[in-house]
Amino acid sequence: MKASSLRTALTAGAALSAIVLAVSSGSAQPKAPASPVKMPLDQARQTVDLLNDVYVNSVVLTHSTYVKDRGTPAAAVVARRLFKTMAEKGWPETRWLSTTGRPFNPDANPRDAFEREAVAALKQGKARVERVEDSKLRVATLVPMVDKSCGMCHTKDKVGDPIGGLSYTVNLTSK
């Protein structure tokens, strides 16, 4: 190391102590939420598309594999836990959005202007709505009533009805 690189040494020292701290704090206690990941707009869009494919597939398969009666936890509930875990790790935030105004969980009602407008568009059958605001990419995707098995709990809706969606928020890197 060159004598001039005191700053590098200090930075390395700080990084090392951060690692030592991280290791000594152990894994027994729950981890503090990681600072949210930021990415350029095109990558943010692609990441939402990927997450949406994973989440929608996993919900449909959870339902068909495990949910046999109304006593079993709904696939949407286990998905919500997964969204929480992912957000705690710093990955894009995801939440359920109800378009019906009568969700099982009131958390799924739209919370802000973007979600209210998104719900209006999803109800018309639009598959995806997006907006960039406050250095964030907001995306809402339609999750319709996929098949008759959904009707086990969603008794007031028909197959194909645009009853719900997923709302994503991704932090963007500044240009």
Next chain:
Amino acid sequence: MSRSRMIGAAMLILLAGSARVRGKEPGKPVRLSAEEAGRTVRLLDDVYQSAVINTHKMYVRDPGTPSAVTWAKQVLRDVNGKGWPAARVFAASQRPLNPENDPADAFEEEAVKQFQRGQPVFERLDGDVLRYASSIRVVDRSCLTCHVHNREGDLLGGISYRAPLLLAGKAALGSERPGKAAP
């Protein structure tokens, strides 16, 4: 109505019928920059590892219930089929519960060796493909419902990922998860 307009109208109806759930159309594998590939395999790993644990805890009570790994393998097949960086479950044991889970190639065999030495993840570039693997261990007693010959902490296997890159070896590996990346 002219013939071309009829064809146009028919295509619109087809599109409207098929595109209710938006997702990547099945097709060519996506190619990513090295940085994006590094981040994407870590994102997939966090989502799949968390999903398996959540699903296991929520639904799997006895060996008669499909295991969370069996469920996850179906999710992986569906998501892989759309051309996203592909994921695969593999076993570390000489006697996996399912022989199709044997390590598929030299990378997965090396990953098993690294896991056995205590490394939680292993990654390397194979030509223009980023390979990444993370370990799966017996996290608590509930795993022993099916893995009857194991104990807590035992290595069971891992999930391996392949992400094709835009440009081979263009950038260094080691993209981090959120919170650890450079600001």
